[in-house]
Amino acid sequence: MKATIEDVARVAGVSTATVSRALRGLPSVTPETREKVSQAAASLDYVVSPTASRLASGKTSTIGVIAPFIDRWYFAKLVSGIERVSRSSGFDVLIYSLERLDERERLFQHRLVKERVDALLVCSLPPSMDEVRSLQQMNIPVAVIGAEVDECNSVRIDDVQSAKTATGHLINMGHTRIGLIAESPLQPLSFTAPRDRRDGFLLAHQEAGLNFDSSLEAYGSFTIESGERAMGELLSKAQPPTAVFCESDEMAFGAISAIHRHGLRIPDDISIVGFDDHDLSKFANLTTIAQPVQLLGETAAWILLEQLKEPTKPRTSTVMPTQLIVRNSTKRLGSDRAGAVIGAFGSI
Amino acid sequence: MKATIEDVARVAGVSTATVSRALRGLPSVTPETREKVSQAAASLDYVVSPTASRLASGKTSTIGVIAPFIDRWYFAKLVSGIERVSRSSGFDVLIYSLERLDERERLFQHRLVKERVDALLVCSLPPSMDEVRSLQQMNIPVAVIGAEVDECNSVRIDDVQSAKTATGHLINMGHTRIGLIAESPLQPLSFTAPRDRRDGFLLAHQEAGLNFDSSLEAYGSFTIESGERAMGELLSKAQPPTAVFCESDEMAFGAISAIHRHGLRIPDDISIVGFDDHDLSKFANLTTIAQPVQLLGETAAWILLEQLKEPTKPRTSTVMPTQLIVRNSTKRLGSDRAGAVIGAFGSI
DNA sequence: TCAATTTAAGCAAACGCTTGCAAAATTCAG
């Protein structure tokens, strides 16, 4: 029923070795032979068995993606970018949505992974040094997205600088009591981006000679709900902030919701700046830091593919630019706002 | 360096056949032997090579997911559900994000797919009869999510009924000029859900003895932007609708934005109902139809896994329940609204 | 024209597992 390489060889009148080489475009094949083989393959509707090919060659033509929450905006975008460039290079992409680190460790160490993928893309949660070593031993290239890791390729943004810019924007607008909605330090997963963003936030204060009142820090977990809760806490303070920097747009959405629930208005009573430039942020009129998420994924995949083609390629560390997008969720402290906001998402 | 089944066999003092059977928990192995083998395997840090196993057995332990836009909320949630249950059964999941149908057809027909996956999950875009046949011939089970397809498993919601309920809600509130933001009939991909939702919308009118003014229909493409554009058109009519049903929450978000941009208020001037119950809808205070997206994915994966275990299992067609969630984006026509809306997302 | 190179093609041994069938060991019935 299904044609094998032997069938092709027979029809083309050559050996299977030649078929294999011809079909893969290897150099040592005459144009005529190659043509003959192609014809034979086409006539038999032949397609190589990736499985057999994998066993024989040890290459899987697959790249693995490890990401914590693939249903979240950020990770979904990332995966989408990765998938696009991988597939266009003929690579399959295998998704590992691992929330628990022990699962990941198991995956890495038992070289389970070596049998399945040629290269690995790790999103946001940087691998430990042990894990990196383990991967190196198996000789599988790794790229980390959203974090910098020794001896790994990395593709990321400058979270410190970006957060500093965002906070600076608030400071420039005259705000001095600025709240921070950050990732909870209690949560078990050790993302580095939130930490960096917090650092940037503090740095902006420092450089402006401002003192950060640490009671103005509240914690969330990068979800809308948690952002709402955190903002609730901030609003219940004796002296609430006049502006808030949220480490993600989704938390910002929650914060906005809480603010309205408290009968306050944005940006009249409180300014908000987020981080990510979520698809909805434009419509929510949220001032934010835009990061090219899909592009991060595409770039990381591309780097890995290059490295597979040419194993001697040196590791790279790419930092992509971000951009402060000023919309209508922030205003100069004390200034009157000129009329009603046009183009706002909300106010249902 | 890495242990093979032969190493285990040697250490355990049995044949490779026995190791294979023991490790896979097949019945014809004594408990003692099994134990011996397990010990040996553990001591060698052995793990089977999926590749070799695939070649020998013809099973890939992988399920493929074909989805058009994996970075969209709906599909990301779906994939997340699929991934969870697949992985917990030891199956890998391979993502095919195919926007173009010809790519998909190629994938199906050249039995490329047979070599890669044991079963296939097709999201939203129902396969053609040719494609189904092709898959059947290769003997690979298929489940379709979000559409009903002959001779395939399907997991979906009742789009007609749900849309009818949503529209009915508007009608019950006294609205008679109801707009529809539907998927453009021009776009090349033939989703069935939008069509069904439109049917439900019309049906509700019909059953209420209402006439639908077809000039109140505008088109989008399930994105926020397109929803905004569509709503813009509706608002520019001489006599705009007093309520609008959007075929997705994301288009509803766009519509909301457009309405505010026009200086109108929701629900005072216009009522909006969406479809999906997007993560943000609760915060946007959007009345909508909730569908259990992640559960759809989980169920579909589960069905497929069952069918792989027991190939004689009959095909199933599952319809999951949806629910109208009334929030603050709809109100009775002509009634005064009691005070300001609490908990709204927007009004930045 | 002929040896020396270079290039193209073929041989056959992996790759690491699964599985049908046969053999051995065990259990059972009488």
Add this chain to the structure above:
DNA sequence: CTGAATTTTGCAAGCGTTTGCTTAAATTGA
């Protein structure tokens, strides 16, 4: 106890490629 039935194990033939090595053919240089 013994032969039959049953259970457990082993043998070895695949599964469909790739690739190192060898051989044959073509090209080159003198």
